[in-house]
Amino acid sequence: MKQGNREVVKSVGIDIGTTTTQMVISTLTVKNVAPGTLIPRMQITDKTVDYKSGVYFTPIRDHTIVDAAKIEDLIRGEFIKAGVSPEEIDTGAVIITGETAKKENARRISQQIAGLAGDFVVATAGGKLEAIIAGKGSGAADYSRTNFFTVANIDVGGGTSNVGVFHNGKAVDSCCINIGGRLLQVDKDTGTVTYISDQMDAIVRDCGLDLRLNGRIGMLALEKICSRMADVVLECLGVNSLSGLARRLLMTEPLRLDYGIDVVMISGGVADYVYKEGFEPGLEETIQYGDVGPLLGRAISRSFLSNGMKLIRPTETIRATVIGAGVQLLDVSGSTISVANSRLPLKNVPVMIPFTGTVPADGDEIARVIGQSIENFYNEDDLENVAIAFQGKQYFTFKELQEIAKGVIRGAEALIRVKLPVIVVLEQDSGKALGQTLKYMKPETDVICIDQIKVDEGDYIDIGKSIAGGSVVPVVIKTLVFETKQI
Numbered sequence: 001m002k003q004g005n006r007e008v009v010k011s012v013g014i015d016i017g018t019t020t021t022q023m024v025i026s027t028l029t030v031k032n033v034a035p036g037t038l039i040p041r042m043q044i045t046d047k048t049v050d051y052k053s054g055v056y057f058t059p060i061r062d063h064t065i066v067d068a069a070k071i072e073d074l075i076r077g078e079f080i081k082a083g084v085s086p087e088e089i090d091t092g093a094v095i096i097t098g099e100t101a102k103k104e105n106a107r108r109i110s111q112q113i114a115g116l117a118g119d120f121v122v123a124t125a126g127g128k129l130e131a132i133i134a135g136k137g138s139g140a141a142d143y144s145r146t147n148f149f150t151v152a153n154i155d156v157g158g159g160t161s162n163v164g165v166f167h168n169g170k171a172v173d174s175c176c177i178n179i180g181g182r183l184l185q186v187d188k189d190t191g192t193v194t195y196i197s198d199q200m201d202a203i204v205r206d207c208g209l210d211l212r213l214n215g216r217i218g219m220l221a222l223e224k225i226c227s228r229m230a231d232v233v234l235e236c237l238g239v240n241s242l243s244g245l246a247r248r249l250l251m252t253e254p255l256r257l258d259y260g261i262d263v264v265m266i267s268g269g270v271a272d273y274v275y276k277e278g279f280e281p282g283l284e285e286t287i288q289y290g291d292v293g294p295l296l297g298r299a300i301s302r303s304f305l306s307n308g309m310k311l312i313r314p315t316e317t318i319r320a321t322v323i324g325a326g327v328q329l330l331d332v333s334g335s336t337i338s339v340a341n342s343r344l345p346l347k348n349v350p351v352m353i354p355f356t357g358t359v360p361a362d363g364d365e366i367a368r369v370i371g372q373s374i375e376n377f378y379n380e381d382d383l384e385n386v387a388i389a390f391q392g393k394q395y396f397t398f399k400e401l402q403e404i405a406k407g408v409i410r411g412a413e414a415l416i417r418v419k420l421p422v423i424v425v426l427e428q429d430s431g432k433a434l435g436q437t438l439k440y441m442k443p444e445t446d447v448i449c450i451d452q453i454k455v456d457e458g459d460y461i462d463i464g465k466s467i468a469g470g471s472v473v474p475v476v477i478k479t480l481v482f483e484t485k486q487i
Contacts, residue, residue, distance in 0.1 A: 009090035014075060016058055016096045016109065019158030019182050019269050019291070021071065023053040023078045025089075051082040066109050095133070129350070129377055131155065131174040135164035136458050138267035139315030145169030149262040152237060153314065156270040156300065158182030158291065159197075161233055163255065170356050171457065172259065174376050176251040177236055179229045181270050181293025184211075188287045191216050199249060203228055206245045219283050226292055226299035233300065237261060239307050253375070264309050266300060271317035273297025338435020339473060340446035343421045344465045348478070349385045351425065352377055353457040354411075359390060359404060366407025374414060383418050389425040389455050396430055405437040409445075421446040425453050425461070450475065 011026045029046035059070035079086055096109065131153070135141050140153035144166040155162045159180040165173040178199040185195035192214055196204070204211045207224050211217065228245075235246040238257040247254075266274045273279060274297045286295045304311055354373040360366055370388060377386055388408060396404065412422050422438060422445055424431075435449030448463065453475055455461065462476035 010084065010088050012089050014094045016066070016071065016094070017157055017269070018160070018180060019058060019289075019293070021056045021058045021074060023051075023075060024049060025051040025082050025084055051078075051084070053078045053081075068109050071109060130160075131162035131164035131176060132171045132376070133458065134162055134267055135166055135171065135265075137316055138265055140164065140265045140267075141166045141169050141171070143263070143265070143312070143314075147263075150259055151263045151265060152261045153265045153267060154233060154300075155268040156180065156233075156266060156274075156296070157268045158293070160251065161268075163233075163236065165255065165259070165261070167259065168356060170353065171376060173255050173257075175236060175253065175255050177233060177246075178249040178251055179233055179296075181289075181296045182291040184225065185291050186217060186287040188284075188290050191218075191283060191287065193217055194290070200225075202245060202248055203232075219286065222283075222286060222292055222295055223299070226295045227303065229296055230299040230303035234303055234307060234309075237264070237309075239309070262310065263312050264304060265312055265314040266297075267314050267317050269293060270297040270300070271314070274301045274311070275313045275317075338432050338439065338447060338449045339463075340421060340448055341465060343446050343448060344463055344473070346385060346421075346423070346448070346461075346463045348460050348462065349387050349423060350377065351387045351389050351455045351457060351459040351461060353389050353391055353455075355390065357392075358394065359396075359400075360407075361400065361403060363403040363406035363410070366404060367410035370407060370411025371413070374412065383414060383420065385420055385423060386415070387423040387425050387455075387461055388412065389427075389457075391427055391454075391456075394428065396428065396434075398433070401430060401434050401437055405434060405441055408438060409442050416442065416445050421448055423463075424449045425455055426451040427454050428452075453477070 009028050011028050013024045013026070015022050027048045027050055056074055059067035059074070061067050076086075134155035135151075135153035138153050138155070140151045143149065144151040145168055148168070150165065150167045150172075153164045153166065155164070157180050159178070159182060161177045161179040163175050163177070164171055183197040183200040183203075184193070186192065187194050193211060193216075194213070196211060196213060203225060207221075207228050209221055209224065211221065231240075232243070232246045232249055234240060235242050236250065236254060238255065238261075242250075242254060270293045273294045276297070279294075279298050279301075281294055281298065286292065288294065301311065352373045354366075354369045360369070373388075374383075374386060378384065388411075390404075408422060408424060409416070415422065422442070424434060424438070424447075426434065426449070429451050431449045431451030435447050438447045438449060439445075450463065450473060453461075455477055460478040462478070464474040464476075
């Protein structure tokens with residue numbers, strides 16, 4: 001809806017996690033903030049959360065299959081409760097996270113839900129990407145920037161714990177651990193074990209316990225299990241050496257730990273119990289949700305505090321992971337660009353920002369940072385398109401562009417190896433020169449280099465086929481909008 005030089009859009013966000021599924025509907029105000037004589041620059045200037053759904057258990061059959069029909073019914077029901085028609089939605093995000101992302105029909109679910117309305121960002125988030133998204137949504141990234149701290153955000157869910165480390169607002173490291181409150185499930189009425197995941201079986205054996213399906217379990221065994229899980233998370237933060245169990249439960253490479261961690265934040269479904277003062281649950285309260293989440297939260301709190309970790313409550317806990325919606329901002333690249341039209345259009349390409357300040361002058365250092373940034377996004381066997389973005393309008397000399405090109409080619413070697421295009425986004429007007437240099441250095445690689453586009457880490461972009469005689473390409477910037485305060 002146009003209102004003068006503003007546009008008001010309806011946005012929906014859907015998060016389908018291991019344990020819970022949630023939805024948020026927001027109104028976003030998009031405004032041209034550029035002076036009248038300059039090229040328009042659209043920004044989100046206001047966001048109002050209109051509706052928050054309840055927190056629902058994610059419907060899963062036989063511990064392996066997401067129930068597509070029930071998910072769709074749940075979302076349709078929430079639209080009705082919100083008094084909003086799917087046809088009124090302009091944009092949005094559907095994110096599948098945690099163990100749910102591993103379920104065999106996860107990708108089909110995301111596409112099916114996205115089809116309810118709008119042209120959504122649709123992502124099945126692996127552990128590393130989820131760690132970054134959760135840390136931005138919890139407020140950890142902002143906290144690291146405003147307080148000059150290195151902050152580790154640990155998003156503890158039902159099946160995984162995703163660790164994102166932030167410095168000066170930027171994600172610098174991440175890992176994913178098979179630790180979560182729903183790896184062991186217990187009947188809340190009888191106290192009998194109804195599900196033991198493979199990961200939990202390893203934890204139970206490490207604890208020296210004999211745990212069987214349909215057998216009863218008591219508080220002593222539960223406390224031992226949860227305490228061991230908390231210790232594994234601490235090991236992954238470098239408090240103690242990695243045990244054999246920790247190495248087995250890591251889904252990614254461990255954190256580099258070539259930095260100090262100043263502050264730890266816990267988000268996710270378990271987080272509220274980490275920060276619940278005086279919480280001393282008995283068996284009934286521990287298994288009230290049919291799992292061990294509440295007790296795991298208390299165990300993390302105890303273990304972290306006793307080991308001198310500084311725990312700070314984040315702005316968001318259970319809603320940290322992309323409960324905000326995605327907003328699309330249509331932009332147009334500069335006219336000095338270099339694109340492989342055969343690769344276009346591209347949709348839902350995540351953006352990474354390897355450098356927050358001045359780009360290094362040395363191509364080898366550029367390559368190292370870009371390579372590390374790509375590793376923080378994807379596991380090597382999981383590679384997909386990613387856009388390498390350079391922020392700021394600093395002027396690059398031809399020699400500097402040559403070093404940048406050398407660094408991009410070497411740093412993106414993993415992408416090139418699997419025949420993915422090299423996608424570069426510049427804020428400065430030098431896309432054609434850099435693109436031609438990249439193509440000269442690696443002729444067999446498809447290069448897409450666009451400029452005069454301002455993006456942030458965590459954004460997704462769509463790049464359309466070139467228009468206006470091939471001189472420009474339409475670009476849609478999809479910004480994941482996170483809640484930053486309690487409503």
